[in-house]
Amino acid sequence: MDDLRKSHHAEQGKERETVPQDRGAGAVGVDPEQLWLRPAEHRRGRRPSFSREAIVAAAVTLADAEGLDAVTMRRVAAEVGAGVMSLYSYAPDKETLLELMIDHVSGELTVTHPPSGDWRADLKAVAHLQRAHMLRHPWLPAALSTRRVPGPRTLAFLEHALAVLRPTGLDGAAKLEVFAQLTAFVAGHVAHETAQAAVSRSPDRAAAEARYLAAVAADGRHPELAEALSAPGRPLAPEATFTRFLNRLIDGLDTD
Template identity: 90%
Template sequence: MSGDERSGAKSVDPEQLWLRPAEPRRGRRPSFSRETITAAAVAVADAEGLDAVTMRRVAAEVGAGVMSLYSYAPDKETLLALMVDHVSGELRITDPPSGDWRADLKTVAHLQRAHMLRHPWLPAALTTRHVPGPNTLAFLERVLAVLRPTGLDGAAKLEIFAQITAFVAGHVAHEIAQAAASRSPDRAAAEARYLAAVAADGCHPELAEALSAPGRPLTPDATFTRFLNRLIDGLDTG
């Protein structure tokens, strides 16, 4: 979904979107639904990225006229909100909270990471403010239950949820970019030579020391877990 297409969109009306039936405004009942439209948009985004998601493309995917889609998603921001909430239905915490909120919160973060890797467009989509839909609210409800043992007030618990989600989204975006860069061996070799030269120039002693330290496992899973542990273990609940 390109930036120029979204630029003229109005803000999403959460009452209209989430509290009222998704029925067409006029005319005969079509052979598709808001769920069908949203699923088609998600499939396009999964395969080709957000820029490929246009109303015209989604209409072609469901076999509808472009104008008929506006009865269900009146603008691109609404469609994006529907897409985010649609895939949020995959986020399911099946086990009750263990009472160890840090361990449970790490489980939540790993679940979010796997979810965003399945839908690589999500980190970018989450940078746009959305009023959460029913699937997102169901997931948030479970996370707030995980945080109950902290004794924090509601605002602080919501902040922790936002903090962890932002961390995961940023990490996954970086992870995807790094994976793309690693497919270019020449670029990776050039970066390694550059850092080695900088470390040896005598002007960056702290960097030289850091680069000479024993390496840690650099697999994506190990790196994410290491960063996540530092974040959650350091959360202050005082």
């Protein structure tokens, strides 16, 4: 979100500036103006039988099923029945394709009602929407760590989150920071939740971890950890755990 704010101020301050159109040596990241404000073009000749939307949808399906490593231009081209080179008119590299994928699935983050005015409750609802969204697309937490400027579908959800925060009286920069902090928390939690689910499907590994922690707690060198581990457990249901952590985060936010 800091990148978004800085980009906005830079745009306000510049006058006549020529923006290079090619991403040659030294270029960093995806050009959001080129990606989001200009329509995708196809090469000359016969119009292809696929679209950028179809390419992105195929990439999302691959990522959902097999993870981000499975998403290569060759695999995506095979999914849509196209030659690899023809894809580059729509997504010149995997970094651009990833931005398109993130924004594509962000269209699922639909909000059907305006903020209630109870910003803490509304912000918790935003977080629960994000968690469900990332669980549907487990590749998202890793992908979000690399993205810079949100696309149009993502902006619609961001607009709602900023409206939720209006009653706090925070300035614009602080509201963007809160949203970034919340998104980072949800992404980190979902990544951990997904990893723990994988461990739970492996009883031998789970038992080995339990034995290890028991040994550490009993070695006499970690009294604080031993005390913490001996305390009564909390409900381990994923939803309950997420809600508990989320409440600590949002209820403790300082808006002064």
